[in-house]
Each structure stands twice: as C-alpha cells, then as structure tokens.
Amino acid sequence: MLSxxxxxxxxxxxxxxxxxxxxxxxxxxxxGLFRNKRLMKKLKTPSTEFSIYSSGLSKICNETxxxxxxxxxxxxxxxxxxxxxxxxxxxxxxRQLIVGENVSAPIRxxxxxxxxxxxxxxxxxxxxxSLYGSPSVIIDFGTAITFDAVSGxxxxxxxxxxxxxxxxxxxxxxxxxxxxxxxxxxxxxxxGRDTVDSMRxxxxxxxxxxxxxxxxxxxxxxxxxxxxxxxxGNAKLIKSYAKSIQIxxxxxTLKGLRLISESRLAG
Numbered sequence: 593m594l595s596x597x598x599x600x601x602x603x604x605x606x607x608x609x610x611x612x613x614x615x616x617x618x619x620x621x622x623x624g625l626f627r628n629k630r631l632m633k634k635l636k637t638p639s640t641e642f643s644i645y646s647s648g649l650s651k652i653c654n655e656t657x658x659x660x661x662x663x664x665x666x667x668x669x670x671x672x673x674x675x676x677x678x679x680x681x682x683x684x685x686x687r688q689l690i691v692g693e694n695v696s697a698p699i700r701x702x703x704x705x706x707x708x709x710x711x712x713x714x715x716x717x718x719x720x721x722s723l724y725g726s727p728s729v730i731i732d733f734g735t736a737i738t739f740d741a742v743s744g745x746x747x748x749x750x751x752x753x754x755x756x757x758x759x760x761x762x763x764x765x766x767x768x769x770x771x772x773x774x775x776x777x778x779x780x781x782x783x784g785r786d787t788v789d790s791m792r793x794x795x796x797x798x799x800x801x802x803x804x805x806x807x808x809x810x811x812x813x814x815x816x817x818x819x820x821x822x823x824x825g826n827a828k829l830i831k832s833y834a835k836s837i838q839i840x841x842x843x844x845t846l847k848g849l850r851l852i853s854e855s856r857l858a859g
Contacts, residue, residue, distance in 0.1 A: 609661030612653075612686070613849035614676060615712065616667035618735045620825070621645050621676070624846035625652060631843060639672060646679050653683050664689040664853040666711050666845065689853055691715060697848070698855050700747040709748070712845055713740050717748045719848030720821045724839060727814035729807060731837065733757060733824035737799075741810060744817075752806070757826050761795050778829070800833025807836035 611626040618639065625633040633652060637645040653660055663686050667673035677688060689695040697714035699721065716730045717740050727744045731737065733756065740751040755763070758776055765773040774791045782797050784790030811818045822830065822837045823844040831837045841847070 609659055611850055611853055612660045612663045612680075612684075613846045613853070614663070614665045615845045615849065616665065616669050616672050616676060617712070618668060621672065622846065623649060623652075624843065624850075626846075626850050629850070631846065634843070634846070639669065642672070642675065649679065650683050660684045660686040662686055662689065662853055664691065664695070664849045666691045666715055666849060668710050668712060691849070691852060695852060697852055699742075702743075702747050702749050704750075709750075710738075713738055713751070714748060715848035715852065716740060716823060716844050717742050719844050719851060720819070721746050722851050723841075723844075723847065724819045724821055726819070727817065728819040728821060729810050729814070730844070731803060731820070731822045731824075731827075733822060733826040733830055735759065737824075739806060739810075741814060744815060754802075757795060757799055757830065760799070761791065764791055776826075776829075778832070796830065796833045800830060800835075803830065803834035804836045807834075 610632070612623060613626060614621065614623045616639070621637050621639055623635045624631050635645070635648050635652070637648065663680055663684070665673065665676065665688060673690070680686070680688060691697060692711045697711065697718045699714055699718040701709060701714060703709045712732070716732060720728045720730045721742050726742045726746050728742045730740045730742070732740070735756050736759070737754040737756050738751055741749040743749055761774060761776055764771050771791065772787065774788050776795070777792060779793035779796040780789055782793055784793045807820055819838060820836050821839045821841055821844065823841050827840045827842060831840050
C-alpha cells in the first residue's frame with residue numbers, strides 16, 4: 593500500500609489545469625490528480641497520518657504548473673472533511689465540489705431513507721453504471737464490505753453492509769483466548785494445516801464463497817447480464833477466491849468523482 597507518497601501514473605503533468613479528486617474514508621484518504629480522463633497521480637495515506645497527507649497534497653499542488661482547476665471531494669468522516677477543505681483553501685483557490693453538499697451523484701436513489709446512503713456508495717454506483725453498464729453490483733472491500741445494486745434502468749437500488757475482511761480477521765484474535773494475531777495474506781488451501789492457515793483460509797475462502805453466493809442471488813433478481821465490479825483495498829486479493837467478480841477497479845471512486853465533476857449537475 594502506498595502511504596504518504598504520490599504514485600506517479602504519468603510523468604507529464606504540465607500544460608493545462610487539473611482536477612483533484614479526493615475520497616475520505618474511515619481508514620484511508622485517497623487523492624487522484626486527473627488531466628482530462630487520465631489519472632496522472634494518486635496518493636493514498638492512512639487517515640491517522642494527516643500531516644503526511646497534507647505535505648504530499650501541498651507538494652503536488654505546487655508542482656502543477658497551471659494549477660488545480662477544480663476539486664471534488666467525497667467523505668464519510670465529517671471532521672476530516674473540514675480539515676481537508678481548510679487545507680485546500682490555503683494552498684489552492686480552486687472551487688471545491690463536495691458530494692452531498694453542493695453537488696450530487698447523478699443517479700436515482702431508491703433507498704427508503706435516502707440520507708442513510710453513504711455518498712461513496714452512490715458515487716461507486718454511478719461510476720459503475722457509466723463505465724461498465726447496468727445492471728451491475730459493486731462490491732467495495734474496504735473497512736466494511738458493501739454490496740450495491742444498480743438496476744438495468746440505471747437506478748441505485750440499495751445493497752448490503754458486512755464486516756470487512758481485515759475486521760473479520762482481527763475479531764478472531766480479539767474475541768478469542770487462544771487464536772493468534774494473523775497478517776492478511778493469501779491462503780494456500782481450503783483445508784488449513786495449521787492455525788494461521790486455517791484462519792486465513794476461513795476468511796478468504798469464506799468471504800469468496802459468500803460473494804459468489806450473494807451474486808448468484810443478485811443475478812436471479814437483476815438478470816444474467818449482470819456486471820460485477822469489485823473495488824477497495826482488498827479487491828485484488830479476494831478476486832482469486834470469488835469467481836463471480838468480473839472486474840477489479842481500485843480507482844472506481846476517484847473515477848466516479850471525476851465523472852460527477854464533469855456532469856451538468858456540477859454546474
């Protein structure tokens with residue numbers, strides 16, 4: 593995982609203004625610098641290391657010759673959002689679009705209590721629909737795991753929320769007397785031959801089977817043409833254990849933010 597450092601996607605970042613997309617999550621703050629549709633650079637920093645994040649963000653804003661033309665932000669952490677807004681106001685005069693405040697994800701929300709849906713879930717649903725088509729299910733393997741369903745007509749239907757992979761693994765250690773603390777790595781076999789392998793296998797094969805089982809149910813509801821897109825920090829890892837996952841796009845939220853910034857709803 594990249595921590596506190598900009599990952600250079602493309603060396604050329606001069607010649608025009610850029611879009612800065614920022615996703616503030618419970619575990620990480622991720623920022624992406626776009627020129628047109630291309631993701632040029634990406635920064636991913638643990639939320640607890642805000643000073644490192646602010647240093648990296650200031651550096652990239654200063655490096656861009658013609659500056660940041662627009663900023664779009666999604667957040668599920670209100671306190672961190674306010675800190676980021678103040679920081680950006682100090683280092684760039686670009687307009688800040690805050691999803692859920694002065695801009696919306698342009699997707700029809702069918703949730704019973706619309707305000708209860710995290711903006712990140714709506715952004716991912718809109719991005720999946722726009723980039724990969726619908727009907728679709730987006731599985732976000734973050735601190736929590738979310739399943740989000742988009743109808744064939746492009747509406748956000750709702751979904752599921754489950755404990756995240758690392759949360760599940762940590763709970764085995766914290767809630768038992770004898771099980772050890774285990775680092776999340778690939779599981780060798782569905783039959784574990786020691787405690788560590790059994791814990792890793794239980795989590796990865798178990799979550800993979802859970803994904804496949806739930807997707808089979810979604811496919812019955814939404815149709816055989818269902819697109820299944822995985823995103824989040826553990827998406828690549830779990831794909832080996834979940835045959836139902838068709839696409840892994842770790843930058844889905846950043847791409848969704850870019851699409852929202854370009855929409856007419858962004859003004």
